[in-house]
Amino acid sequence: MRRRAFLQASTVLGVAFVSGCALPVIPQRPTARYEDALGWIRHSEGRYELLLPRVEMGQNIGTALKQIACEELGIEWHQLTLCLPHTGEMARVRATVGSESVKDFALPLAQACATLRDALAAGHMQGERMAEPRPAGELRAFRRDARHVGCCAPLEQGHAIVTGEPLYAADVRLPGMMFGRVLRAPVSAELVSTPGWVNEAAARQVPGFVALVRDARLRQGLSDGLGIVARTPGTLDLIEAALDVRWSTEGSFDQADIDRAMDVDRHLAGDGCRYRVHDDAIDAPGPWDVDLRIDIPLAAHAPIQPRAAVAAFDADGGLDLWVGSQDVYYQRDVVRKRLGLDEDRVRVHGTRVGGAFGGKTICTVELEAAVLAEAVRHPVKLQWTRAQEFRQGFHRPPSSHRIRVRLREGRLDQWWHAFASSHILFTNAGLPVWMQRLTDFVTDAGVARGAQLPYRCPTRRAEFALSRLPVFTGPWRGLGAGPNGLAMESAIDECARHAGLDPVAFRLQHIGDARLAGVLKAAVAQAGSWRARPAGTRQGRGVACGTYKQVSHAAVVAEVEVDEQGRTTVTRLVCAHDCGTVINPDQVRAQCEGNLVWGLGMALSDRLHAAGARIAAGSFAEAPIPSLHQIPRLEVVLVDEGGAPGGAGETAIVATAAAIANAVREATGVRIQRFPIDPLVLALPSRT
The missing domain is CATH 3.30.365.10 (Aldehyde oxidase/xanthine dehydrogenase, molybdopterin binding domain)
Incomplete structure (x- = not known):
């Protein structure tokens, strides 16, 4: 039996025989295909739109992919608009990791743009078009004499960055929005920890207090979390202090234990x-x-932006999530599974990420915000503190x-x-x-x-x-x-x-x-x-x-x-x-x-x-x-x-x-x- 087959068989056995174990959501890593890329580029009434299939987190991949699209379509820079889609607008793409965005996405994007260019030249102005993808040698984008590719270009979102326009998850503002935090024991989430006594009466006396949320879905690793919701972000510190949570923890370690293991x-x-x-x-x-x-x-990854998310339920029970994550589809998969929602009921909006470096790939604040929003039935913004970034991230x-x-x-x-x-x-x-x-x-x-x-x-x-x-x-x-x-x-x-x-x-x-x-x-x-x-x-x-x-x-x-x-x-x-x-x-x-x-x-x-x-x-x-x-x-x-x-x-x-x-x-x-x-x-x- 090959290793891969053995792993698959062992996983099935593990799920069947390990009592109390729940199989976590596994990230999906589909190959970037030409057929999918046809959905990344659109044309209507002389205007072109590029749905960015990668997360923008400082590498400015939107600029590079726009260069490829403009080159292959043979259009001017201003004729193409870059759009950051939500998960319901585009077929699943894999996480933005591994320096793969140009390496794996440039070719299918150029092929899709060539198909669109040929369709428009033939007078096809409506509907979707399919054709055999062209080999790289026949594409304009990779020629040495390219006009847009291989040179500098205006930085997409550059003006918005330096003028402070809202680009990040922490910038999202919604009517009636409240603010949340999940409290955890001051130990690693690899150790069992649970909240014990809390002074809930004192917390409720803090002006701006909204809710205290006890929910098993707030567990991270072996750490049970305790959610708080307030009307202003500054109130969260006051509520946390008033609660004075007494934590129950099991086990301990120090640096010597890590050094010994390594x-x-x-x-x-x-x-x-x-x-x-x-x-x-x-x-x-x-x-x-x-x-x-x-x-x-x-x-540590030490991103300048601590991770944040905003969750809001609509009148029909659908959930919108604004996240700063390297894998918006994984966020959707985890949240919908944990909240028991159908896939089409969760829309994840990928925002620009203020630093990630591999660290914003798992689901943390996204699930926390969704659970708190479900509890209070108001939009909730949840942003980790700097200390949480160091102590709760990997x-x-x-x-x-x-x-x-x-x-x-x-x-x-x-x-x-x-x-x-x-x-x-x-x-x-x-x-x-x-x-x-x-x-x-x-x-x-x-x-x-x-x-x-x-x-x-x-x-x-x-x-x-x-x-x-x-x-x-x-x-x-x-x-x-x-x-x-x-x-x-x-x-x-x-x-x-x-x-x-x-x-x-x-x-x-x-x-x-x-x-x-x-x-x-x-x-x-x-x-x-x-x-x-x-x-x-x-x-x-x-x-x-x-x-x-x-x-x-x-x-x-x-x-x-x-x-x-x-x-x-x-x-x-x-x-x-x-x-x-x-x-x-x-x-x-x-x-x-x-x-x-x-x-x-x-x-x-x-x-x-x-x-x-x-x-x-x-x-x-x-x-x-x-x-x-x-x-x-x-x-x-x-x-x-x-x-x-x-x-x-x-x-x-x-x-x-x-x-x-x-x-x-x-x-x-x-x-x-x-x-x-x-x-x-x-x-x-x-x-x-």
């Missing part, structure tokens, strides 16, 4: 690593030329890496990468323990992402272990590609040093992909020659490169200065990026710059600490992100040799943090093995 050496000394990325046999006994351990902590899992390498005559000979992490795609924020154990039969591809060695080596072994943690973990920009790239490129740099070779030359000797070699050369060329370091200063340059999902490539050169107290300042980041045909250069550069800043955070600041059975941080002060004064000079070189469009949203994350770490190694002689970089490790001894 310890890769403990796994290697015990049951080993169950899952394989490369499976060559390794001659383990004997010395290694490089033996390196890298530890990377929990990290995070990038920590990972612990052991990389051992043997060289032969200055070249890679044996590579062994073992690492431990927690679940990403099969997140515990969405799957109960029993179901996650079933998924373990087919591993977790999100954890493995980016662990494929992009260098030629006769013997390669990469393996990992998975542990469910007492905090929620899940997709974080690039999934496992960022942490895996940081560990692997740190080890490659040490290999080059052991071989006595320049780190760029060493990489080029081993790279087998011409496109990856191309971005490395382009980044180094853009960076120029490295100036001699003045005596007494600690300055360094580092390089790293990598491939994302086998389709896009990036290389980064970092320059740093480290002062006597060990504080690292990144002074320059140069990125070369190849994602195939570039639709909008400005937006690809913007995505690269975003990844560079994320890599800066990975190296210097990203860390969530667990204490008191939960995530300790409740604000940006306790879990900082890079601030403007820390952002160095950013330079992006786009390498466009044609070919199918690939993804740009996450590619550069594979190389940025490693380039910074390698630059610190050059500046100080210290190989950073625990992230983020601790200044105490790099501080010079006192001269007094």
Whole structure:
């Protein structure tokens, strides 16, 4: 029996025999098809309308897809209007994840536009049209002489963003709207917790109090929630304080428990690593030329916009939801199932998302708002606080890496990468323990992402272990590609040093992909020659490169200065990026710059600490992100040799943090093995 068939059979058995278990809603991931794309583009009386099949969350995919549509239709920019549809206006599309929007949606959109163009040219002005989709080589949108594609274009919704027009879920205002919050115990939702005594009488005395909602559907993980509704958002804090809820909780943990679960050496000394990325046999006994351990902590998505949703029932019992989610159809599926509504009775309106990065994929505030709106029969807006974002969302899992390498005559000979992490795609924020154990039969591809060695080596072994943690973990920009790239490129740099070779030359000797070699050369060329370091200063340059999902490539050169107290300042980041045909250069550069800043955070600041059975941080002060004064000079070189469009949203994350770490190694002689970089490790001894 194949693994896939075994998983399916096991799931059926699990549902049948695990008493009290409810099968959660599983996200659907349909392929973007030409037949569906015919419903994305419309024409009426000389005007064109594009129903955006992706969620707009800062990547400005609406601009790029509008460029493709205008090019293929042969129309001017002003003739096409972009529309963000609700779930009842368009066939299901998959979540906006994985840097797939241009890669997978550009071609069917262009084919649909070509069909519409041909129909109008033939005089067909009404109805729907079908035809055989044209191959990419016959489409206007991907030609080198395209007028709209491959150049900059006006930013869709750009004027609305800078003038403060309502674009986000938190901007929605409805007549009679009330405001809600779901209170939870101050512990992780992986621990059983329930509300006990509450001072309901005091809460009802607060001006603006509307309702106290006890509903089993407010459970998140193992945390039972207690809903409150008020007439103004400011009243929610007063009601919460007045209630003075006494919580009942079971179990506890702290950071040491998480560190113990992630310890890769403990796994290697015990049951080993169950899952394989490369499976060559390794001659383990004997010395290694490089033996390196890298530890990377929990990290938050830290979107500027806390998640929010607005729910409103109409007179006929239909539900409208305004959400800031990466998967509006999944929100519909979950809410309709939990509220017992037919699919056509729930309309989910996708709004612009103020930062997501993989974190706004599951159903949280959306269900909470719907349950509270049903209870009070008024529209309800529910927005998480910043503390709730840190403590109730899921995070990038920590990972612990052991990389051992043997060289032969200055070249890679044996590579062994073992690492431990927690679940990403099969997140515990969405799957109960029993179901996650079933998924373990087919591993977790999100954890493995980016662990494929992009260098030629006769013997390669990469393996990992998975542990469910007492905090929620899940997709974080690039999934496992960022942490895996940081560990692997740190080890490659040490290999080059052991071989006595320049780190760029060493990489080029081993790279087998011409496109990856191309971005490395382009980044180094853009960076120029490295100036001699003045005596007494600690300055360094580092390089790293990598491939994302086998389709896009990036290389980064970092320059740093480290002062006597060990504080690292990144002074320059140069990125070369190849994602195939570039639709909008400005937006690809913007995505690269975003990844560079994320890599800066990975190296210097990203860390969530667990204490008191939960995530300790409740604000940006306790879990900082890079601030403007820390952002160095950013330079992006786009390498466009044609070919199918690939993804740009996450590619550069594979190389940025490693380039910074390698630059610190050059500046100080210290190989950073625990992230983020601790200044105490790099501080010079006192001269007094």
